[in-house]
Amino acid sequence: MDLDLRKLRYFVAVAERRHFGRAALALHVTQPALSRQVRQLEHDLRVELFTRSTRDVALTPAGEQFLRDAKALLAASEAAQERARRISAGDNALVVGFMLGTDVSLALNAFSGQHPRVSIELVRMRWWSQARVLLEGAVDVGFVRPPVEADGVELLPLYREHLTAVLPVEHPHAHDAKVALAALAEDPVLEYADAAEAWSAVWNADPRPDGTRPAHGPAFHDMEELLGYVRGGRGIAFVPHSVAAAFPRSDIAYVPVADVPPGQVALAWNGARPSPLVASFVEAVRAAVRVSGTA
Numbered sequence: 001m002d003l004d005l006r007k008l009r010y011f012v013a014v015a016e017r018r019h020f021g022r023a024a025l026a027l028h029v030t031q032p033a034l035s036r037q038v039r040q041l042e043h044d045l046r047v048e049l050f051t052r053s054t055r056d057v058a059l060t061p062a063g064e065q066f067l068r069d070a071k072a073l074l075a076a077s078e079a080a081q082e083r084a085r086r087i088s089a090g091d092n093a094l095v096v097g098f099m100l101g102t103d104v105s106l107a108l109n110a111f112s113g114q115h116p117r118v119s120i121e122l123v124r125m126r127w128w129s130q131a132r133v134l135l136e137g138a139v140d141v142g143f144v145r146p147p148v149e150a151d152g153v154e155l156l157p158l159y160r161e162h163l164t165a166v167l168p169v170e171h172p173h174a175h176d177a178k179v180a181l182a183a184l185a186e187d188p189v190l191e192y193a194d195a196a197e198a199w200s201a202v203w204n205a206d207p208r209p210d211g212t213r214p215a216h217g218p219a220f221h222d223m224e225e226l227l228g229y230v231r232g233g234r235g236i237a238f239v240p241h242s243v244a245a246a247f248p249r250s251d252i253a254y255v256p257v258a259d260v261p262p263g264q265v266a267l268a269w270n271g272a273r274p275s276p277l278v279a280s281f282v283e284a285v286r287a288a289v290r291v292s293g294t295a
Helices: 005-017 020-027 031-045 061-089 105-114 130-136 197-203 223-231 241-245 276-292
Strands: 050-052 057-059 093-098 119-124 141-144 153-161 163-168 189-192 216-220 237-240 252-256 263-270
Touching (some): 005 020, 005 031, 093 105, 093 276, 130 141, 130 153, 141 276, 163 241, 189 223, 189 237, 197 237, 223 252, 237 241, 241 252
Parallel strands (some): 189 216
Antiparallel strands (some): 050 057, 141 263, 163 252
């Protein structure tokens, strides 16, 4: 049988969130329609992918394996489409990836000033796929938050970012000017879904500098999920300061963390796929960083 990519996307959305309602909201479809599509996929495969109860949804062993394969298939499909679009556009197009909150303005202005005829497309990147989209060619260069654990990805450090604790407004430390990790030792910490261990160590302070590990709360895939869990008392979270600044909420407190080393934002590209445009972009950014002194 031929796999329907739409059904694969629906399955992945449910599998990542473990919830049909939240997946339906993210996909902008009704929950009954989503359930029908997933049931049809299971029928097509002749495999049960989920075990369902009135409270939650869990993946079967077959579902766990199919999730890994489905993600790879979707990524390959997206990369193939992107490569075709870029070949059609010719050499005067550059796809620039960015992570939420990263400052791309200095780099884009520096490059566009030297290459005004090159069109730039911005593409949102996620913490769990920032290396993959670079290696597969879905983006030419990307503004990432290291560590990026992938052979072939080259990095140009740009600037550093401090962590901010995301707390409900009724939290005892919600109105502090700064908060130490020790003061949050009893709070479960939400997890960045599918994040590499090294990435969580930097951006989720897990493990802590003293080697201890916080209790783990639910995993989240985006800020909407993160804020929902924090508001619901399921845990606290840590985000870069620039991300916190983009999501002001009256029922959420953002408090700088006093005793965690800052993380870094870097420009990344695939060193195994040389490109004159990418080389020009990197050099323009390198020169702009030297002038501004932001590195």
